[in-house]
Amino acid sequence: MKYSEISHFSHPKHKLRFEHNEFPFKCDGCKEIGIGSRYKCSICDYDLHTHCAIPSTTLFHPFYTKCTFQFMQIPPGNTLRYCNACEKDVNGFVYHCKSCGFDLHPCCAKLPMVLNDGEMKLYLHRKVSSPCHRCGRKGRSWSYRSNCKSYNLHVACVREMLVENWYNLYMGHGKGSSRKLEATIPSLQNTLYAAHNCRGSRGSKGKKVKKCCEIAGFAVQIVISAVLGDPTTLIAGVVGALMSRA
Known part of the structure; x- marks a missing residue:
């Protein structure tokens, strides 16, 4: 609400x-x-x-069926804590399970289990067996995986990319910068092309893989908007872009 x-x-x-x-x-x-x-x-x-x-006082998550997460303004204890979803430090508001010691950033705790832009569905997994398209590793971070099982992206890698671009493009220009979202979203095109070994692809095969990489790029944008706390931010634009390439 x-x-x-x-x-x-x-x-x-x-x-x-x-x-x-x-x-x-x-x-x-x-x-x-x-x-x-x-x-x-x-x-x-x-x-x-x-x-x-507008946080929930208590929260239950399907990945941790035995946990009851309590909303807290500051992390508990005196030791450094990290989010079990994205593996990044917890420095402020957090959902904490006292019995298990797990922590979740509020936006990570509310990540949709399914992201759907009408063309592609991305499912949130606690662990995946395939490597991430960003880092090439499996890792422990939560991941979004496409319904075709071709694309995986760690929540941790999304946060890492955003932090890098945040400092380079936003913090460097001061709070209130006029840089819009388009300037802060990092490109994974080269990574995706490399993953598909398509830099030298030509003809129909090259076009097919290029299309495949483009769709994966749109999937990345949807995941980014979800991690940023507003999964509806980019979906309309993504759908329009996909339709224009149909």
């Missing part, structure tokens, strides 16, 4: 208003980057993912 304006315990001075645009931001709750929908205090330049602004 979305509210146009809310009061939030983390920012009691002013109310936060719901807004949606394509400019990247750093969430002041979980300290992770985001795009699309957010709750914002324009006076203080304070932003929250929608998942951080």
Whole structure:
């Protein structure tokens, strides 16, 4: 449920208003980057993912059937903690299971189990047997896998790419940069082409593999928007792009 304006315990001075645009931001709750929908205090330049602004008190996840995750403003204890979904550090808001010690970033905890743009379905897996198209490794991070089982992408790798581009394109220009989403999404085209050994492909085979890589690139964009906290941000554009190439 979305509210146009809310009061939030983390920012009691002013109310936060719901807004949606394509400019990247750093969430002041979980300290992770985001795009699309957010709750914002324009006076203080304070932003929250929608998942951080309206969290669940308790959360259950199908990957951890014996766990009960509690929402916390700060990570428990004095030791460094990491998210069990993306394997990145936890520096702010978190869902924590006291009995198992597992932690999930709010946006990771709410990642859709299935992403569907009408052309391709991507399923979230706790572990996959095939290597990631970004890093080439299997790893322990959650992964999105296409229904054709041809494409795998670690949630951790998506976050890594976003952080790299965040510092290069956004933080380098100061908060409030005019750089839009298109400038922050890293390209995996070279990685995908290399994975399919298609740099030297010609004729119908080369065209087929090129089309295959293009679709995989769109799948990557959908995963990126989900990890950023708003899985609807890019889907409309992705569907349009796919239709234009049909």
